[in-house]
Amino acid sequence: MKSVSKTINVKRLILYPLVTLLTVLMLGEYAFVFFKKDKLEEQKKYVDTLTKTLSEVIQKEIIVVTSATSMLETLLRQDHFATTNFNDWSREILSINENVSNLQLAPGGIVMDIFPLEGNEQAIGHDLLDDPKRSIGARIAVDSKELTFIGPVRLIQNNRLAVIARKPVFRYKNQQETFWGFTIALIYVEELMGDLLSGLDDLGLNYQLIGSNPDSLTQPIIAASIQPISNQAMQYPVLVPNGEWLLSVEYHFESLTDDFLYHGLILLMASLLSYFAFIYERKSQLQQIELVSLNQQLESLAYFDSLTGLRNRRSASDIAQELFHLAQHSQVPLIVAFLDIDYFKHVNDVHGHQAGDVILKALSNLCAKSCRESDIIARWGGEEFIVFLPYTDLDYALVFCETLRKNISMECFMYESEKIEFTISIGLSEVAPADKSIEDVIKRADEALYLAKKNGRNRCEVSLG
Ligand SMILES: Nc1nc2c(ncn2[C@@H]2O[C@H](COP(=O)(O)OP(=O)(O)OP(=O)(O)O)[C@@H](O)[C@H]2O)c(=O)[nH]1
Incomplete structure (x- = not known):
């Protein structure tokens, strides 16, 4: 017959709760790694799709802005380069291009007409080909005869950040193509990005949109979240007429508090379960001891007289x-x-x-x-x-x-x-x-x-x- 101990088995009393503790901790860690990996994969896919979609939306906005310069050029040509109807044209163009903030004409590279003028008066007379802050971009547009898109730049008239589309306009005079000037469409950064990117913060995303400005050697940031972007961020280019912008989006780094909380919970659960294992093991050992003692009592009753203690x-x-x-x-x-x-x-x-x-x-x-x-x-x-x-x-x-x-x-x-x-x-x-x-x-x-x-x-x- 298997001999049964009459005392608490301390080894088992420690071992069982310890095994429970380690098992729960290990399972918890495994689940943590497993779900975290899954979550990260999901987030990556989501951010990837979102960034791609956003870059396409921004690109469409840019096309709208740039198309305003072409419309202005068309109307200008229709009036044989007379600018007297500029305000009427502009009103019309802005009514169908809601995102464009203002339109300008710069014959010979000097800003002469702005619509709406209010708040932009200071820009009148601004010589784009002469201003060292603007001349490189302006010259590129003239030399390439192509529309250039720069930004963000801080406007001289109101110190606001804007991206600017400049279309160089050429005319034939005496069978020679000569530079007439620029048709310009401008959009304030906060108006362009206002709804698009500001919502990302609420979604727990960091973002950054870098523009291109030929007039400055630095990479100008058009918009960015409060938290800086890391080099792990998802990036998509936004094609602009004379180059490309770069949109980066990523999830906020998961706050360590969440991880601590999770690990804390797992530890708490493991401790509780190992405590229960301890209680259960102790209880079952005590029950076993009690059973052994009862058996002995029964055995004693079966063989010995309870009053005298002699054999029965x-x-x-x-x-x-x-x-x-x-x-x-x-x-x-x-x-x-x-x-x-x-x-x-x-x-x-x-x-x-x-x-x-x-x-x-x-x-x-x-x-x-x-x-x-x-x-x-x-x-x-x-x-x-x-x-x-x-x-x-x-x-x-x-x-x-x-x-x-x-x-x-x-x-x-x-x-x-x-x-x-x-x-x-x-x-x-x-x-x-x-x-x-x-x-x-x-x-x-x-x-x-x-x-x-x-x-x-x-x-x-x-x-x-
Ligand atoms: N106190 C006590 N009395 C017991 C126990 N077992 C039996 N007795 C008593 O023992 C007595 C035995 O009585 P009897 O069989 O008449 O025998 P006796 O009185 O000893 O007389 P003799 O044997 O003829 O000398 C009875 O009164 C029983 O109740 C016990 O466990 N405790």
């Missing part, structure tokens, strides 16, 4: 059976002595049942003390006791029983300061070759005991049969 009849019979076989087959002598308290009913009646119990216990102790280790003493029932004395002949057994009887008769037992005196009668028998079982021997001892009682009690009688 069943347990003694089993052993007696073996002793009998030993006596029969190996000629090891065996004596059975039957003990019975005389007039025990009287003791109970006079001193009470509890006093009777005390007497039974005291007698048991006395007998147990007097017996050898090899002797088997048991409570046979009620006030009857039996002793199996192996390796003993009848003479020695009789001496032993007589001594015990005399000792008990001289003993004065106390119960609640009351003296109780009593005697015992003993019947002895010896295993005989004709005996078929231990019961035969016990029966003869019982008969001898009956004789002892009959002959006056407080005496030992030997069965002669």
